[in-house]
Amino acid sequence: MHAPQMPCAIRPHNDEDALRQAADILQAGGVVGVPTETVYGLAGRADLPEGVARIYQTKGRPQFNPLIAHVDSLERARALIVFSPMMVRLADAFWPGPLTLVGPKRDDAQVCDLVTAGLDTLAVRWPRSSAICALVKALDCPLAAPSANPSGTISPTTAQHVGEGFGDALALVLDGGTCPVGLESTILAVEGDEVTLLRPGGLDRAQIEAITGPLKAAGEGGAPRAPGMLKSHYAPSVAMRLNAQHPRPGEAYLAFGQSPDNFTGPMINLSPTQNLVEAASTLFASLKALDRHGLTISVAPIPFDGLGEAINDRLIRAAAPKEIL
Template identity: 55%
Template sequence: MQTRTLAPDERGIAAAAQLIADGQLVAIPTETVYGLAGDARNGAAVARIFEAKGRPSFNPLIVHVADAQAAQTYGDWCDMADRLAQAFWPGPLTLVLPLRADAGLSPLVTAGQNSVALRAPAHPIARALLKASGAPLAAPSANLSGGISPTRPQHVAQGLSGRIAAILDGGPCEVGVESTIIALTGEPTLLRPGGLPIEAIEDALGARLALRSEDSAITAPGQMASHYAPNATMRLNAKHAREGETLLGFGGTPGAALDLSVSGDLIEAAAALFDHLHALDAGGASAIAVAPIPDHGLGRAINDRLRRAAAPKDH
């Protein structure tokens, strides 16, 4: 299969919408990372997502929708969902809700569970494609499973060229880490920190979020122990590089090959994280030492990705 690159204009979006209608896969830009999109109602298309990524079938997918009204087609809505959607949609927040009996989604999307993960992306190209296709889009990150998430179209091509129909080129992603995932199937629970700070969500709810136990069953994307990983080994909270290590800095770390944010800005660091890991991989780094990152705001999402990237790989 030859992978086409589509321009982010009316013609490119129309071509992407036709490919989606034909059951094909298109990598699309969102504000968080590039997603590998297929019609969430089409079992063959969803199966192609798992095949292209080499993704385990027990790992559920996020369904991207235009807005809260569309989300209510697939998940049982509630007051808390309404409050969070009004505050943060479109944006980097995914809500896990009870699956409606008449949702019409492929069972592969939910990995056979009775809940569904829903998000309304903010990126104008993603929103235009949702409108043009008229389809709910299952769209995990557009990379090989377990690898570094893609924040540029070149990252997608490196991993998936020849495995998918097209890449819709929207340039670099603004947020740079995946969405924050909140379960509303019971007590509001943080399933994955991400591009929306937890503090903002708790302020909107007027309550603290419960935390998922790391040894509980996988109920949402991004919960596998080893994930987002470069080829290199990684050592975290490093004050300096040891022999043979390449240093990834933060806040102006002396001797860093790359710095996530020289000024110590966590928003800038989140946007740069995966791009810098891709660059270190491409540069042939065999071991990466990562400077300490403050564990608040977007720092929680950055540290979550780094811990999973540094975890022992399953292969």
Template identity: 50%
Template sequence: MKLGLKTQILPADAAAVAEAARCLASGGLVAFPTETVYGLGADAAQGPAVARVYEAKGRPSFNPLIAHVADLASAQAIARFDATALKLTAAFWPGPLTLVLPKTAHCPVAELATAGLDTVALRIPAHPVATALLRAFGGAVVAPSANLSGHVSPTTAAHVASDLSERVDLILDGGAVQVGVESTIVACLDEPMLLRPGGLPREDIERVLGRPLKRLPEDAANDDDKPLAPGMLASHYAPHTPVRLNAVDVAPDEALLAFGPAAVNGGHAAKAVMNLSATGDLAEAAANLFGYLRTLDAKGARAIAVMRVPQHGLGEAINDRLRRAAIGR
């Protein structure tokens, strides 16, 4: 890739969305907001454009990408939906749920985007800018998080520019995102299986299905050689500063990522303190997670000490991201 591209950052109005759709059609890269995080978009059908996404992110080419579409009819041209998959789409699309499904015979998504698998990851995002862009473009758009691979995911246009300025053609600035963690990924290939916790709590999905989701074995969940879905590399979402989990105390040269009203030993003397949610609200914590990690990463601390976050609801997704961040770079 030629670095030094002149990256446009435009307020996400109708004119900018139209310009972004033209950019995608010409093989360009467009970062845009979804309700989960900002995505780095390219035409899913153009192999060279998909290759630019991997190159811009420094992303391993074996890691598959999610294809974003505007509606169910577009999704059904790409993948085969069984009754279970259709039940989930009726309940949760548009929204922060990605389904991994068998490809159709004439799936238009480039092989590079599916990492050579027989399956494809699909989602209909629930964000007005994403919806407008997908409708204006008229095709599927692959859009992993718009950050350098393995780094903290972006929840504002400024985060995207910090990582990818001069690597992408255009950034649509739609303000801060609402959910703040990536989509939940469920495979509908046999029995529905949770591949990645995310912005849709597992409990909500199980309530619709009327049964528990299967769990991926731990060795498969962290298989860096052949991940089954996006966001499954063992080390992922990582700041440059080391992350220490389940902290009950903090040293003066550490930053503290707190949660809830409880204090920790040494918290008053920490190099920096940010609280994901002082009231213990998991939705607020998810929305703040990546932005706060980025802010603390810039404080020059020896480590980021993270207080315990409950495992239920959105806490499952928050803890998944923190665990992968703590593995390191």
């Protein structure tokens, strides 16, 4: 069991003085924790190499893993990447929201090379986040923002999670309450009318395919094309056992549906009614809570339907052997 670090300053996301403080930190090349509808982000100015480097440094994130540039409008997104008609249809349907689009980076895009990790494409999202949109507008600059957690650990869905993860290494977190989606954004790469699913996330596949038709699967191997594509990711500090019909003695249990009889160990039920939206919204907080017990976490089987695809993707990455980076 790991004791949490001393928390950093946590202030309301809609407080004007807190937003000014956040903007000043970002302008000076610093980073702040910000709420979105998916998970909390660790934001820095996308055009300042020192600010983006500080994101990597603070997270302990490998620099070959690209970042998402967050914007406050479709117009600002169009200034960063070349939009195809299919991308426009997807943006019109799902922005602002939990969708990231990857497209060809414009030569004059307002991002530094560290954001793309050397790629000629860029991941862009317009989140449903008044805090990020206000900061982007105030700075007149997109924000690079991966999830606000030490690299490879469980993604944060509350401001308190962010504070526990970074302690006083982070000056400020804007508190927007619990993230309603609770999973990172879905990432799609779009080339003409061809759409590839790089990372399942907070959008149901069926919603996307109603616009795109069947999605292509991302190829295996090579450097990551988008955030969240490392094999070992979103990981607690303890071992995990997936598709466990019943917990074993000495384990913690992440249940889904009916809870097991006569189990007295630590247990959290993602959704007693097997509601995948409820399960997605509580997944990371539940893993974080069980991780504190220092026991192997066994996880009940979860269907791959709808948001179950993204939930299982996160669980498989969390359970993978830790990579040496």
